[in-house]
Amino acid sequence: MSSLAKYQAPGALSRQLYERASLVMPGGNTRHSVALAPYPVYARSGSGCHITDVEGEQRIDFLNNYTSLILGHAHPQVTKAVQSRAAMGTAFTMPVPEEVELAELLVARVAYIEQIRFCNSGSEAVMLAIKAARAFTGRPKIAKFEGAYHGLYDYAEVSEGPTPDEWGEADSPASITEPGTPHSVASDVVVMPWNRPEACLQLIEQNKDDLAAVLVDPMPLGIGMIAPRPGFLQFLREETARHGILLVADEVLNFRLHYHGAFHAHGITPDLATFGKIIGGGFPVGAVAGSRRVMSVFDHTGALKVHHGGTFNANPVTIAAGLETMRLMTPEAFDRLNGLGEYVRDRLRRLFRDTGRPAQVCGAGSMFLAHLTSNELIDFRSLSGFSRTNPIYGNLCHKLLEYGFILSPRGIFGCLSTPMNEAEPDALVEALGRALAALG
Numbered sequence: 001m002s003s004l005a006k007y008q009a010p011g012a013l014s015r016q017l018y019e020r021a022s023l024v025m026p027g028g029n030t031r032h033s034v035a036l037a038p039y040p041v042y043a044r045s046g047s048g049c050h051i052t053d054v055e056g057e058q059r060i061d062f063l064n065n066y067t068s069l070i071l072g073h074a075h076p077q078v079t080k081a082v083q084s085r086a087a088m089g090t091a092f093t094m095p096v097p098e099e100v101e102l103a104e105l106l107v108a109r110v111a112y113i114e115q116i117r118f119c120n121s122g123s124e125a126v127m128l129a130i131k132a133a134r135a136f137t138g139r140p141k142i143a144k145f146e147g148a149y150h151g152l153y154d155y156a157e158v159s160e161g162p163t164p165d166e167w168g169e170a171d172s173p174a175s176i177t178e179p180g181t182p183h184s185v186a187s188d189v190v191v192m193p194w195n196r197p198e199a200c201l202q203l204i205e206q207n208k209d210d211l212a213a214v215l216v217d218p219m220p221l222g223i224g225m226i227a228p229r230p231g232f233l234q235f236l237r238e239e240t241a242r243h244g245i246l247l248v249a250d251e252v253l254n255f256r257l258h259y260h261g262a263f264h265a266h267g268i269t270p271d272l273a274t275f276g277k278i279i280g281g282g283f284p285v286g287a288v289a290g291s292r293r294v295m296s297v298f299d300h301t302g303a304l305k306v307h308h309g310g311t312f313n314a315n316p317v318t319i320a321a322g323l324e325t326m327r328l329m330t331p332e333a334f335d336r337l338n339g340l341g342e343y344v345r346d347r348l349r350r351l352f353r354d355t356g357r358p359a360q361v362c363g364a365g366s367m368f369l370a371h372l373t374s375n376e377l378i379d380f381r382s383l384s385g386f387s388r389t390n391p392i393y394g395n396l397c398h399k400l401l402e403y404g405f406i407l408s409p410r411g412i413f414g415c416l417s418t419p420m421n422e423a424e425p426d427a428l429v430e431a432l433g434r435a436l437a438a439l440g
């Protein structure tokens, strides 16, 4: 029997839960990225690289809460650290010693940061970094890349997924705000095309006196994980430095790439950085970090410029889980997992070659994203028709759920966790071959 049979049955628990949820939550949902048509599969528990749903079906998890669970589910040491921390109290109007330890650990690992502050999500971290950049430079605008996702802050959301009728000029993309955001926000966000230095140069020049920051994720998921062309990030570093603009590295998702962080391989020094996901060990987290000079805008003992409160900042449970996770993620653990990432990307490439399917496999480290196209992939617009909006990916996601695998419904996107070895990628690639054949 298919592992979706129980989910699809008229009395399925997931269906019942979704019907109840729809009465008390708009769309029956509280996080759009977990929405699935016609209703989500509700999870009961997770262990290692597996999730068991409410019907009792077990599947291999290649999403890991959108990359945040690098050690998989319920790692025994992380669970123990959380339990013992929780038993000692979970929140105080006082800092706890472990906060200092996690701050020291991250500052020691990421060469370009000297100071750090914790918050509760990647979105908050990006918001704080943008505010810090504005306070430090005294300038109002930021620049970001068309299609890049950086969370929910009004300015960071601009043009995170514009439709072709909204695009505007190729060399000067339109700034498209999300519903609920004042249009005035658009005038403070310069949208740049990824991997097109000539256009970026012009846009930076035109706005140089007003730009506080350029926000950049070196392997942006919203732009299909299309890698930066050689020299592109270095170009951004040089141009921003020339005009006193801060380069803000969004490491929320891509800190997963390397023990020393996503920018390590590129040999450049951003001014500010944002973190989230894996540094919370499975709990809500964010962090903003950077050079001592720039981070001084948060220093309440100096000429305070940027207010940073937050009832649950650096909450002890998150910090305990994050600390244990980071300690377990040694350089060797990263190397092994990234080697497995190389293995799965290679296997996917072979699958597409052997079955004569036009496809390209992007991603790096322990992540993969396959695009079913042979078009040249360079920027957000080059993904048009093959991006997260293409219904093929939703259909593939359902087929793979049926075969016992959890992947994104918005692309052949997934990531690995340390409990995996070659058996899981092997099984996934075999199932993907079957799913593609079944869908034609």
Ligand SMILES: Cc1ncc(COP(=O)(O)O)c(C=O)c1O
Pocket (backbone or CB within 6 Å): 066, 120, 121, 122, 123, 124, 126, 149, 150, 151, 152, 217, 221, 250, 251, 252, 253, 254, 276, 277, 285, 286
């Ligand atoms: C690059 C990037 N920045 C920021 C965020 C926002 O993080 P959070 O979902 O924790 O608010 C995300 C979330 O996926 C992200 O991928």
